[in-house]
Amino acid sequence: xxxxxxxxxxxxxxxxxxxxxxxxxxxxxxxxxxxxxxxxxxxxxxxxxxxxxxxxxxxxxxxxxxxxxxxxxxxxxxxxxxxxxxxxxxxxxxxxxxxxxxxxxxxxxxxxxxxxxxxxxxxxxxxxxxxxx
Numbered sequence: 790x791x792x793x794x795x796x797x798x799x800x801x802x803x804x805x806x807x808x809x810x811x812x813x814x815x816x817x818x819x820x821x822x823x824x825x826x827x828x829x830x831x832x833x834x835x836x837x838x839x840x841x842x843x844x845x846x847x848x849x850x851x852x853x854x855x856x857x858x859x860x861x862x863x864x865x866x867x868x869x870x871x872x873x874x875x876x877x878x879x880x881x882x883x884x885x886x887x888x889x890x891x892x893x894x895x896x897x898x899x900x901x902x903x904x905x906x907x908x909x910x911x912x913x914x915x916x917x918x919x920x921x922x
Contacts, residue, residue, distance in 0.1 A: 806906070813902040818895055820862075825895045827858055828867060831884050832892050838871065838881040855882075867891055 811822040818825070830847050831839050839847070845855045859882055862868045867888035873879035884892065 806903075809906065810899055810902055813898050814895055817898050818891060820867075820891065820895070824858065824862055825892070825899075827855070828862065828884060828888055828892050829895070831868065831882050832889065838883040840873075840879055840881055844882060862888070 807822055814820055814822055814825050820828075826848055827844065830844060831837070834843075841852045841855045841859070844850075845852045848855070850858065859868055859870075863870065865887075866885055868882050869885055870880045871883050873881060
C-alpha cells in the first residue's frame, strides 16, 4: 500500500467519523459536529472566551466564517458576544450556562459514538478501523 493511498484512506476515515459524530450530535443535541467543535474550543480556552480571529485560527475557518457559524448558536442561547474590556472593537465569544451544559452533554454523545464504532469488532489495523466507520 502506497503512502498516498494510506493518506487518502486516513482522510476518508476521518470524514466518515466526522459524519457519524455529526449525525449523533444532531439527533441528540440538535447541533452539528462543527458547531459543537466551536463551542468546545471556546470552553477549552484558558480564559473561557476567544476573539473570532483566535477561534478561527484554532478551528481552521476564516473570522467571517466563525461569525456566520456563531450567529445561530447565539440565537439558541449557547454563546454570547462580549465586548473587549480594553478595546470595545474586539468582541469575544463566551459560552453561556446553556452552552457549557451542551458541551458537557455533547462530549458524552461523542464518547458513546466512538465507543460504538470501536466495539463492533476487534480492530487490528487502520484499514479495519476505516471499514468500521
